[in-house]
Amino acid sequence: MKRERYENSRRLFWKAERLIPGGVNSPVRAFNSVGGNPVFVKKGKGAYLYDVDDNIYIDYVNSWGALLFGHAFFSVVDSIQQQALLGTSYGIPTEAEIELAQLFVDAVPHVEKVRFVNSGTEATMSAVRLARGFTGRNKIIKFIGCYHGHADSFLVAGGSGLSTLGIPDSAGVPQGAIADTLLADFNSLDSVALLFEQFPESIAAVIVEPVAGNMGCVAPVSGFLEGLRKLCSQYQTLLIFDEVMTGFRLARGGAQEYFQVEADLVTFGKIVGGGLPVGAFAGKKYIMDQLAPLGPVYQAGTLSGNPLAMSAGIQMLKRINRDEALYRRMEHKTAYLEEELKSLFEEFKVPVCINRVGSMISLFFDSDAVTDYASAQCADAGTFRAFFQGMLEQGVYLPPSPFESWFLSDALTQEDLDHTVEAARTVLSGMVK
Numbered sequence: 001m002k003r004e005r006y007e008n009s010r011r012l013f014w015k016a017e018r019l020i021p022g023g024v025n026s027p028v029r030a031f032n033s034v035g036g037n038p039v040f041v042k043k044g045k046g047a048y049l050y051d052v053d054d055n056i057y058i059d060y061v062n063s064w065g066a067l068l069f070g071h072a073f074f075s076v077v078d079s080i081q082q083q084a085l086l087g088t089s090y091g092i093p094t095e096a097e098i099e100l101a102q103l104f105v106d107a108v109p110h111v112e113k114v115r116f117v118n119s120g121t122e123a124t125m126s127a128v129r130l131a132r133g134f135t136g137r138n139k140i141i142k143f144i145g146c147y148h149g150h151a152d153s154f155l156v157a158g159g160s161g162l163s164t165l166g167i168p169d170s171a172g173v174p175q176g177a178i179a180d181t182l183l184a185d186f187n188s189l190d191s192v193a194l195l196f197e198q199f200p201e202s203i204a205a206v207i208v209e210p211v212a213g214n215m216g217c218v219a220p221v222s223g224f225l226e227g228l229r230k231l232c233s234q235y236q237t238l239l240i241f242d243e244v245m246t247g248f249r250l251a252r253g254g255a256q257e258y259f260q261v262e263a264d265l266v267t268f269g270k271i272v273g274g275g276l277p278v279g280a281f282a283g284k285k286y287i288m289d290q291l292a293p294l295g296p297v298y299q300a301g302t303l304s305g306n307p308l309a310m311s312a313g314i315q316m317l318k319r320i321n322r323d324e325a326l327y328r329r330m331e332h333k334t335a336y337l338e339e340e341l342k343s344l345f346e347e348f349k350v351p352v353c354i355n356r357v358g359s360m361i362s363l364f365f366d367s368d369a370v371t372d373y374a375s376a377q378c379a380d381a382g383t384f385r386a387f388f389q390g391m392l393e394q395g396v397y398l399p400p401s402p403f404e405s406w407f408l409s410d411a412l413t414q415e416d417l418d419h420t421v422e423a424a425r426t427v428l429s430g431m432v433k
């Protein structure tokens, strides 16, 4: 009897569901919005994922953006192995923390000090606490459809899994925890200005994904980030760039370098750990020194600055430093994919809006311009679902949600890109009959 294509994955998912809520340890990994079961991965190498049924996929998720150089990148794996032999955690300072901090400060503009944590959520949560402690104010502005991790104060009108699963706010978050979270529309300076007029002396921080990647990929319109900078300076509010996705992806110096806009605090995750659990938040000395043990803002972590994670991060940043052409190459690869997909969709007369910034890209079916959460929500989720399943069948792994950006890795070759476009041609031929 012929074996079913995803048989082993299906079996593992049944087992997982009995032991882990929803069978997954993070909601966006479930295939709720695209149907079917998640595939279970056996290994990753370079641009490819191998599942437990021996299907091979070209990966456009790359651990949600963490793997800039693809899977099992040699120098990262090697350094983790070397470090593991010396111990996996000490809870005592190491030289590696200084080395990564130096690489970090050298790369990221306007940053003098950095603190390492274990996830993007910890980074954003701590940055907001620091902003509140520093300014003595409580309110923050976040943008509808932006996702900053799962800390209580951000779980209102969030993107990512909240959009994917259609959850406006999370149960279990007390009203008090979000009472000081003000909501504005991404790309609308007017909506931000209005909040500042209402609360001129109460807003500690504006937190923004400089390129929104959690409602699909949505670029800032010209002047938006600059306008935020101006408003924040005018009202003595800190501007926080949440660069968990964009950090070291758009440019070595992240969105601050890419858009030439200065933030007061910057948060990182993903690429900084090269696939290990790391986050970081950083800024000028006079703000960062408000943190304990120097200042009154408490923040801590048993595994923070973990030696395995630091060694992986050091290899990632050194690799980025060595390669002057890296970001031009990433731009070129992603622009090629964008152009090829655009002409393919035109050929098949399938209306689609393709948004791209650097190596972040996503498709919105049946949409005109997508510039904010409301326009992203208009995209046809049913067509995405069919496209996703078709691409999976053709060996291309896309994010299992219409509200997530795709992330390219430098491991992708021209052949991989061409194979992806050919796969899309086959899928569209089946969809448009």
Ligand code: PLP
Binding pocket: 064, 119, 120, 121, 122, 124, 147, 148, 149, 150, 160, 209, 213, 214, 242, 243, 244, 245, 269, 270, 279
């Ligand atoms: N901020 C942004 C912009 C993110 O995209 C994410 C996660 O995808 C986070 C924060 C939270 O990071 P983590 O999942 O590492 O906690």
